[in-house]
Amino acid sequence: MKMTLLYTYLHADLALIERELEESIQADALLLRQASLHLLKAGGKRIRPVFVLLGAKLGDYDINVIKDVAVSLELIHMASLVHDDVIDDAELRRGQPTIKAKWDNRIAMYTGDYIFARALELMTEINNPMAHQILSDTIVELSIGEIEQIKDKYDFTQNLRNYLLRIKRKTALLIAASCQLGAVVAGVPVEEHRKLYKFGYYVGMSFQITDDVLDFTGTEKELGKPSGGDLLQGNITLPVLYAMQDEYINSKVRNVHQGMDREDLEEVLKLIKNSGAIEKSLQISDRYLDKALAVLEQLPPSKAKKSLRDIAKFIGKRNY
C-alpha cells in the first residue's frame, strides 16, 4: 500500500503544493534553478507538507494561507539534505546523483543556502509571531544537530543518548514543528497544537529510527542508494549501537572506513543484521509510535486525526 492512500482528500492540495515547490525555486540563475529542480524532481515523501496540512485541518483550514507554510517546511528539509550530502560525501539520493556529485560541493552549499532563503521568504507571508518563533527555534536546533553529526562521526564510544539527541535535532523537531505550525497558523487552540507538536516529535523519532534500520534491511532499489551507507559514512545509528554490545561485532565495526572493500562491508552489515540489533531498534521505534498514538488520542475525533493515526502506523511498517 502507498502512504498517499491514507489522505486522498488532500491530493488536490498536495498537487498544488508540488507546483508551488517548483515555482518557489525558479531562479534567474540557471545553475541554481537546475540544481534545485534536480533535487525536487528526485521526489521524496513530502511528509512535512502532509503534516502541515493535517495540522491545519484541525483549525480554520485555508489552503491559500497554509500552502506557504507547507512549501516552506519542505524547502527547509530539502536545504538541509543538500548540506548533509556535502558532509556525508554522498553520491546518490533517491536514486539520483546528489547535487554535490552532479555539480560540486560549492554549488551544493550555495544551492542549500538559496533553497533555505526561499523558504524564509515564503514564511514571511505568514503574519503570526508564534509561528516564526517555533520555526526559528527549530532551525537553530537543526543547525546544531548538523554539526553534532559531524562531531559524532566514526565516534564508536557514543551512547544511546547521543544518538537520540542527534535524531531529535536532525529529524524529529522539524516534523514536530510541521504538525504544530499547520495548526498554529490555522488558529488551533494552544493545548491542541502543543499535543500535535508532541505527536510529531514522537512520530519523527520513530520515523528516523525506521530510516536508520532500513539502511541495513532495505535493498538498493528500495533505498535509491546502496545499503549500509550510513555506517560507511561513519554515522553510528541505533542498530550499530545495539550490535556493538557484542565484543566481536564491536571490533569489526571499528574497522569500517570510507573506501573499504564492499565485500568486507557486507560482512559487517550481515553481522549487525543477525545480531538482533534490528529487532531491538524496531522495538524502540514502536515505543515512540505508541507514545505518538497516545498523545493523538487526546485530540477530539476528526478525519484529519484518523489520517494522522494511519500515517503514524504506516511509518512503523514502511519499507522505503
Next chain:
Amino acid sequence: MKMTLLYTYLHADLALIERELEESIQADALLLRQASLHLLKAGGKRIRPVFVLLGAKLGDYDINVIKDVAVSLELIHMASLVHDDVIDDAELRRGQPTIKAKWDNRIAMYTGDYIFARALELMTEINNPMAHQILSDTIVELSIGEIEQIKDKYDFTQNLRNYLLRIKRKTALLIAASCQLGAVVAGVPVEEHRKLYKFGYYVGMSFQITDDVLDFTGTEKELGKPSGGDLLQGNITLPVLYAMQDEYINSKVRNVHQGMDREDLEEVLKLIKNSGAIEKSLQISDRYLDKALAVLEQLPPSKAKKSLRDIAKFIGKRNY
C-alpha cells in the same frame, strides 16, 4: 582618523551590541561556539549595526528593540563570510585564519548555517511584517549573488554589468536593508525609510568598489591578508575589468590561476595598478557616493543624518 569617531554617541550602544553578538552564538556544541567566536573575535567594522542604529535614530529609537535587528544583520553578514571563505578557498580573513582553514570546509558550512539560524531567531523577536519581508527578500538576493559569484569566477568575458549586479547582491543590498530596517522598526515614515534604503544601496556599492580597489592598493598589514587575493581566486573586480581593456594586460590577466608564482602575480598586479584602472574605479565609487549624499540631503536635518553623511564620505577615503 578612525571611523568610530564619527558616531561617538553610539559607542555605549555598540558595546552592548558587541556583547549581544557574543551572547547570540553561545552554543552548547563546543565546536560551533569555538568556530563562531573565532570569527567574531577577528573583528570587523560592524558597519551594518552602525547603519541599523543610525536608521533607527530617525524614528523612535529604543536600543532594547533595535539591538536584535543590529545583531541579526551582523550575524547574517558573518554567516555569508564563512560560506564565502569556503568558496574562495581563503586562508586568512582580518589577519586570522579562516574557519575553513583552522577547521575544515564542513565545519565552516555548518558554522555558517548555525550563525544564520541564530540571526533568524533574533529577528523573530521583531514583530513587524514589513521588516521580515525586506530581510527575506534581501537574503534571497544575497544567496543568488553567492552562486553568481561562483559562475563568474575566472570568467574573463564578463562585463561591467555582471560586476555591478554581483556587488549589488553581495554587499549593497544588505547595507541598504540595514539602513532601512533600523528605520522601519523605529517607525520612520515610508517615504523616509525608502530614502535610507537608497542611501544604503549607493553607499554599499561605493563601499564594495573601494574594497575591491584596496585588494590592489592595500598592504598585507592593512588588508589582513596578501594583496591581489581577489584576482588570484578568480574574482574579476572593477579594476581588473578596466585594466583588461588593454590587450597586453588582458592576456596577462587571463593567465592568472590558483597556485601561480607570487612573483608572476605581483607583475600582473603592478600592470593593473599602473594602467589607470584604480583611478577609474575610484571615480565610479565616488559617483555612487555622490548619489548617496544627494539622497541623504532629502532627509530632515539631524545628528544621525550628519553621522550618515560623515560615514559615507569616510568610506570613500578609507584605507582598510
